[in-house]
Amino acid sequence: MELINFKVGCKTISLKILDILLTERFDNNLTTLPNNNKSFIGVKDYMDIPTPVFDLGIILNNISTEQSNAHVLKQLRTWQEKLLNWFNTLQSNLLNSSASISSNDAELQDFVLFYKEFNTDNEDLKLTMSRLNEPFQSLLETVKEAISAHNQSDYKQVSALLEKIKRSNLIQLERLFESAKEQITLDYKPIIVFTTKDGLNPHVGLLVDKVEDNIDYKKEDIKSLDKLTEVGFDLDPQTKNMMRGLIKLSQKHSVLIDPSVIFKPTQLEESESEETQAYGLF
Incomplete structure (x- = not known):
């Protein structure tokens, strides 16, 4: 059976190709409705059928990729501004102060931790x-x-070193x-995946970051989640219900998702439990 992999934040999820009706670019043009489900982001027509759309990032990661990206962008802008302000203040002191200046870059050590511990699956951004x-x-x-030259009253050298910093390092x-x-902005190309339970009518739309690739799987490729949840952690019922197992990729796993059970009314769960558990795999 063929699967299509999608990126959702730091996770890769897989859907059976037969569960997908269509994928289309997300243009943020959904019709919003009052609701208490934070992952529900609105309604989109598929062949004139209003279809609820849910953000898989919120379901799987507790935060949308858009919000996560906005947080990282804010951090980058903050450090960019801090670094420039720090240098401007230092430059002013070096050029105008006659007092001895000591080297104090302790306030910037958090910046070193920030870029050294920065974690992303985007190889270009990581580089x-x-x-x-x-x-x-x-x-x-x-x-x-420059500080050493300043403390020795070599102001000509101070100016030369400051110019060197501005022309090169800064x-x-x-x-x-x-x-x-x-790269953060360009890498985020969200799409809506319209899923189906019968191959004809839309079930729900799922917002994902982007399409990854296609893979073929066999029965032995699907690894159960039961062993994982026995070792001290559990998944919330909604998430656990939609996850059918793990599929080994080259360097990590993909999570196999069954869209037919996403947000299924409670009263339907028992009547369809046998079909849900099998998910048409075996």
Whole structure:
């Protein structure tokens, strides 16, 4: 049986191709309705049939990818601004203060932790973040030289070193910040996956980040979640009900999702439990 993999935050999920009617770009043009389900984001017509759409990011990760991206973008902008303000203040002190200045970059150590511990599946973004280290460490070293020159009253050398920082390290860091922000924005191409239970009519729409690839699976490829939930953690009933198992990919697992049981009314669960558990796999 053929599956299609989709990206949802840091997770990869799989759907049977027979459970999918259509995928289309998400243009944020849904009709919103009053509701208490935070993953329900609105209604979209499929062949003139109003279809509820749910954000799989909220269901699986407790936060939408859009919100997660916005948080990272805010962090990048904050550090970009902090770094520039720190340098401007230091430059002003070096050029105008006659008092001795000590090297104090302790406030920037959190920035080092931020880019060194930054975690993402986007290889381009991961590479960009790793490239912040070289110009930043070079900037700190040159700043130490400028402070030393200042304390020795060598103001000509101070000016030369500050210009060197502005022409080299700061420009490199600014470009890397802008590149990282652009990659986060460009990598997010959300789509709606219209699912079906009968191959004809829409069941629900699922918002995912993007399409990954197609894979073929066999019975032995599906690994049960039962063993995982026996070792000290459990999944909430809604999430557990829709997850049918794990499929080993090259470097990680994909979560097999059964869309037919997503948000199923409680009264229907028992009558369809046998069909749900089998999910047409075996």
